[in-house]
Amino acid sequence: MRQIILDTETTGIDPREGHRLIEIGAVEMISRRLTGRTYHQFINPEREIETEAVAIHGITDARVADEPRFAEIADEFWAFIEGAELVIHNAPFDVGFMDHEFQRLNAERQGTHLGPVAEHFRILDTLKLARDKHPRQRNSLDALCKRYEIDNGHRVLHGALLDVEILADVYLAMTGGQTTLSLDASAGSAGGNSQESGMAISHLSLAPGQICVLRPTEAEWEAHGAKLARIREEAGDCVWDTLYPRGVSS
Template sequence: MRQVILDTETTGIEPKDGHRMVEIGAVEMINRRFTGRTYHQYINPERHIDAEVVAVHGIDDARVANEPVFAAIADEFWAFIEGAELVIHNAPFDVGFIDHELNLANKKRHGPVLGPVRDHCRVLDTLTMARQMHPGQRNSLDALCKRYDIDNGHRVLHGALLDAEILADVYLAMTGGQTALSLDAEASAEREQSAQASEGMAIRRLVLTPGQLRVIRPNSAEEAAHSAKCQTHQLRWHEGETNDA
C-alpha cells in the first residue's frame, strides 16, 4: 500500500477568508516502509502573511516572494499524491486548503481538472485516530511525540516537511510499526528471509521431565538494578500523564 504522510503551512485558518498555502511537505511510504521519496515546496500565496502566523511557522512575505504560485506546481504535487492514502494530522484542515488551491488552479489551466482530494485519495486523519485511542487526553502532534517517546526537540517552529516526517514516526508508533526514518536494507532483508523461512512451520512442543529445565535466579545486584529500572519507568509514566492532562 502506498501512503503519503503530508502537512501544510498556510497564511491563516480559513480558505474561505482568502487564506492560502505557503508550504507543502510530504513523505512517501510503501507497505509501511520509507521509500526515500519526499515532496517539499514553498509557495507564493499571492497575499500578505500576517505577523501572528509568521510567529508559528516562520515563513514571511520575503521568504516566499520568489517562490512559484500553486498553479505552477499543481501538476507536480498532484502526481506525488494521486492514488495514495494520505496520512494527515487534522486532515479536514489540510485537505480543505489543498482542494481550495486546486479549485483556483483549475480555473487557470487548460489540462485535465485536478481534485478534489477525496475523489482520488483515501484520507486517514491521525488526530481522529488519536482521539479514539486516547480519549480525554491532549492529542496534538507534540503531545503524541511525548506519549510515544519520539524525539521532536529539533521542532522549534512548525515546518511542513519536518512535521510530516515527525507525523510519520508518530503514525507508525500508533499502529505498532517501525519508527525510524532510515532503514537498514540489509537487516530488513534478513528479517524478511527469516520470516519466510518460518512460514508454514508447525509448532513443536517440548516434553520435559522435572529437572531438565534449568532456572537461573538473579543475584542481589541484578534485583536492585531491576527495581531501579521499574521505578524510573513508573516516574516517567506518571510525569507524562500529568503533563498531558
C-alpha cells in the same frame, strides 16, 4: 500499501477568507516502511502572510516571494501523491486548503480538473485516530510525541517537511509499527556481535515482501547451546538442537 504522510503551512486559518498554501511537505511510505522519497515545496501565495501565522511556522513574505505559484507546482505535486492514501494530522484543515487551491487552478486553466481531494484519495486523519485511541487527552503532534517517546526536540517552529517526518513516527507508533528494527546489545548474555547484528538490521533497506535472514555469530551459537543445555537438564528433553542443528538453515 502506498501512503503519503502530508502536511501544509498556510498564510492564515481559513481558505474562505482568501488564505493560501505557502509550503507542502510529504514523505512516501510503502508497506509501513519509509522509502526515502519526499516532496517539499515552498509556494508564493500571492498575498501577505498573517503575523499570527508567521509566529507559528516562521515563514515570512520575503521567504516565499521568489517561490513558484501553486499553479506552477500543482501537476508535480499531484503526480507525487497520486494513487496513495493520504495520512494527515487534522486532515480537514489541510484538505480544505488543497481543495481551495485546486479549485482556483481549475478555474484558471482550461481543461484542468484536479480535486476534490476526497474524491480521488483515501484520507487517514491521525488526529481523529489519536482522539479515538486517547479520548479526553491532548492529541496535538507535540503531545503525541511525548506520549510515544518520540524525539521532537528539534521542532521549535512548525515546518511542513519536519512535521511529516515526525508524524510518520507518530503514526507508526500509534498503529503498532516501527520504521526500523534494532537489537538491544545489552539484552543478550553472549556479548559478542549482537550490537553489530542490530546495526546491520537497522540499516537494511528491503523491498516490500523481502525477508532478511542473518546468520548467528559464534557467540550467539554458544549462548544458544548453553540455553538448550539448561532446558535439557531441567526438563529432561530438548528437541530444538535436533530440529535445527548448528550450521543448518531453517
